[in-house]
Amino acid sequence: MTRDLLDKIIFSTFDNPYLNQKHDGAIVKFDGEIAISTDSFVVSPVFFKGGNIGELAVNGTVNDVAMCGAIPKYLSLAFIVEEGLKMNEFIQIVESVKSAADESGVLIITGDTKVVERGKGDKIFINTTGFGEVHPKADISSSNIKAGDMIFVNGFIAQHGMAIMSEREGLEFESTIVSDTTNINFMAMNLLDKFGDKIHLFRDPTRGGVASVLSEIATDIGMGISINENDFPLEKQVAAACEILGLDPLYVANEGVFISIVSADVATEFLAEMKKDPKGVNSRCIGTVTLEHPNKVVMNSSIGGKRMVSPLIGEQLPRIC
Amino acid sequence: MKYLSEYRNIEDTQKVLKQLEKSVSKPWNIMEICGGQTHGLVRNGLLELLPDKIRMIHGPGCPVCVTPLNLIDKAIELLDQGIIVCSFGDMIRVPGSKKSLLEAKAEGGDLRILYSPLEAVKIAKNNPDKEVVFFAVGFETTAPANALSVLHAQKEGLTNYSILVSHVLVPPAMEAILDDEFNSIDAFLGAGHVCAIMGFKDYYPLVDKYKLPIIITGFEPLDLVQGIQMAVDQLEKGIYKLENQYARVVKEEGNIQAIKVIQKVFEVGDREWRGIGNIPESGYKMTKEFKDFDAELRFGIDNIVVAENSLCIAGDILRGLKKPVECPQFGKTCSPANPLGAPMVSSEGACSAYFNFSEHSIF
Numbered sequence: 001m002t003r004d005l006l007d008k009i010i011f012s013t014f015d016n017p018y019l020n021q022k023h024d025g026a027i028v029k030f031d032g033e034i035a036i037s038t039d040s041f042v043v044s045p046v047f048f049k050g051g052n053i054g055e056l057a058v059n060g061t062v063n064d065v066a067m068c069g070a071i072p073k074y075l076s077l078a079f080i081v082e083e084g085l086k087m088n089e090f091i092q093i094v095e096s097v098k099s100a101a102d103e104s105g106v107l108i109i110t111g112d113t114k115v116v117e118r119g120k121g122d123k124i125f126i127n128t129t130g131f132g133e134v135h136p137k138a139d140i141s142s143s144n145i146k147a148g149d150m151i152f153v154n155g156f157i158a159q160h161g162m163a164i165m166s167e168r169e170g171l172e173f174e175s176t177i178v179s180d181t182t183n184i185n186f187m188a189m190n191l192l193d194k195f196g197d198k199i200h201l202f203r204d205p206t207r208g209g210v211a212s213v214l215s216e217i218a219t220d221i222g223m224g225i226s227i228n229e230n231d232f233p234l235e236k237q238v239a240a241a242c243e244i245l246g247l248d249p250l251y252v253a254n255e256g257v258f259i260s261i262v263s264a265d266v267a268t269e270f271l272a273e274m275k276k277d278p279k280g281v282n283s284r285c286i287g288t289v290t291l292e293h294p295n296k297v298v299m300n301s302s303i304g305g306k307r308m309v310s311p312l313i314g315e316q317l318p319r320i321c
Numbered sequence: 322m323k324y325l326s327e328y329r330n331i332e333d334t335q336k337v338l339k340q341l342e343k344s345v346s347k348p349w350n351i352m353e354i355c356g357g358q359t360h361g362l363v364r365n366g367l368l369e370l371l372p373d374k375i376r377m378i379h380g381p382g383c384p385v386c387v388t389p390l391n392l393i394d395k396a397i398e399l400l401d402q403g404i405i406v407c408s409f410g411d412m413i414r415v416p417g418s419k420k421s422l423l424e425a426k427a428e429g430g431d432l433r434i435l436y437s438p439l440e441a442v443k444i445a446k447n448n449p450d451k452e453v454v455f456f457a458v459g460f461e462t463t464a465p466a467n468a469l470s471v472l473h474a475q476k477e478g479l480t481n482y483s484i485l486v487s488h489v490l491v492p493p494a495m496e497a498i499l500d501d502e503f504n505s506i507d508a509f510l511g512a513g514h515v516c517a518i519m520g521f522k523d524y525y526p527l528v529d530k531y532k533l534p535i536i537i538t539g540f541e542p543l544d545l546v547q548g549i550q551m552a553v554d555q556l557e558k559g560i561y562k563l564e565n566q567y568a569r570v571v572k573e574e575g576n577i578q579a580i581k582v583i584q585k586v587f588e589v590g591d592r593e594w595r596g597i598g599n600i601p602e603s604g605y606k607m608t609k610e611f612k613d614f615d616a617e618l619r620f621g622i623d624n625i626v627v628a629e630n631s632l633c634i635a636g637d638i639l640r641g642l643k644k645p646v647e648c649p650q651f652g653k654t655c656s657p658a659n660p661l662g663a664p665m666v667s668s669e670g671a672c673s674a675y676f677n678f679s680e681h682s683i684f
Contacts (some may be wrong), residue, residue: 301365303335303366303370304370305542309678310677313657
């Protein structure tokens with residue numbers, strides 16, 4: 001597999017005026033503030049139930065841009081391909097990138113492909129950088145968070161991490177758990193249209209799961225976060241798989257899932273709006289921001305006790321996303 | 322999730338807690354043997370919900386915690402020799418004398434993290450030109466699967482598979498704890514999953530010799546409060562006997578098939594426990610028939626000896642003499658990110674339970 005061949009596949013798949021300039025880079029126009037986010041994707045296995053590394057690389061970065069309160073517009077795309085990756089697998093991944101980009105309304109405007117010797121990579125690594133226009137009504141910043149704010153999640157947690165887990169070498173178990181990797185930019189932008197600066201924070205709990213993100217936020221804002229174990233949307237099969245493997249779903253990686261911290265006065269309407277979106281039908285309020293226990297996340301356990309929720313140290317699952 | 326959700330029921334758990342409050346008249350010290358039980362108590366917030374008079378002492382039942390330092394160094398030595406080492410995930414962040422398995426992996430060691438030792442046999446089969454070692458850590462619970470991996474390898478005619486054995490047994494550890502003159506234990510919650518394998522016949526002599534209640538107990542909130550209630554009932558009445566709270570899983574004779582597999586591959590021998598020292602007849606070693614599958618002998622690493630970290634009080638923690646928060650290093654020089662000893666690393670370790678879930682967390 002040569003670089004030239006890979007380039008041919010890429011140019012014919014992504015065909016657009018920016019890319020076709022074939023410059024060293026792309027020149028694009030933005031009005032106003034832009035949000036930029038970059039991420040590298042090294043997931044193993046590359047193909048998993050519900051998706052592959054290609055769509056993960058698009059959705060992951062698109063969602064990160066959206067979490068900044070910006071409308072994702074453009075992506076850069078860089079592949080590091082290990083010798084030995086099958087051509088049909090590469091094509092499948094590129095096609096997934098294309099369809100995920102189309103679905104989330106972004107264009108691939110610049111990119112790079114490197115081939116490394118066998119053993120110097122793990123089939124394929126992808127880096128994407130996303131560029132988005134900040135939504136005119138957005139004022140996303142943890143410094144806007146106030147005591148009493150409500151915390152929402154748009155659907156079942158831990159699904160992506162467990163889908164990957166179920167296919168990892170040495171850990172295979174039979175399940176029909178499917179990754180929920182998807183773009184959530186349109187849903188997030190719709191919420192910004194309706195609720196503007198009432199939305200204080202968006203965050204997607206990928207690595208380290210919901211627990212780690214909430215812990216980081218609590219430390220950031222110097223306030224406490226109180227969550228309820230019973231309120232977490234957890235699909236039955238995922239709960240059972242976590243149980244069998246001894247994993248805490250709160251720490252399992254997510255895709256297509258985001259947390260919103262919202263002013264309490266719009267909480268009811270906000271939840272109703274989330275539920276209208278096909279990607280938010282299982283939305284729930286999972287907790288509140290509080291002046292009690294500053295810097296700490298405390299969970300009310302399902303049997304009426306309390307426990308601390310601390311950030312993930314190291315990795316619960318190696319290399320999920 | 323049947324048999325789990327019922328035992329996480331808030332009403333039932335609260336009912337037992339209320340009953341417990343009524344029935345306890347004086348202070349009692351109860352040790353839960355198993356680290357899984359410790360975590361069940363802490364992560365559900367049960368320690369704060371129990372009557373003040375009941376003091377739970379956390380036992381040594383965390384296999385990762387009691388694995389001696391030199392075993393980790395031995396596994397690292399195997400990695401350095403270019404051998405594929407397979408391990409349960411918990412083990413890999415425990416510090417050895419110089420580094421952890423995870424650090425050895427970062428330096429290029431071929432470490433594989435598995436859920437089942439049978440996967441290690443597969444790896445051996447797929448890598449015929451490489452030696453593959455499974456780090457066989459654990460109590461009686463993991464022994465059947467580890468033994469079975471050896472039987473599978475033998476059946477497949479594999480000559481490149483062996484296991485690094487560090488199996489320990491619960492009853493001798495309980496005896497060692499009770500023989501300690503500083504122990505203050507009034508009753509035990511026996512380790513449910515260990516008994517699911519081994520049954521509980523071995524515990525009758527302990528009840529008689531030390532005259533204290535032992536309740537074989539499960540891991541869910543309702544299991545734990547029921548086990549505590551049964552212990553308190555006996556203590557208040559001044560009686561002592563063996564009872565089985567976890568009857569939905571544990572039978573008196575245990576799992577006969579699993580015991581047979583264990584006995585084929587392992588025999589009882591002396592074992593060193595981290596922080597406790599050598600306990601006679603407290604672990605498993607390979608039987609003569611399976612010597613070829615013993616990684617220590619095969620790779621000549623049986624002589625590696627190292628001293629424990631002198632700042633870590635894991636021994637006192639594991640014997641229930643001190644609580645994690647009573648350790649001067651707790652949350653300061655010792656945290657899950659920079660652990661001095663295994664109880665801070667393992668998902669079943671008492672120190673990690675306190676650090677991650679309780680109010681004593683420094684976060």
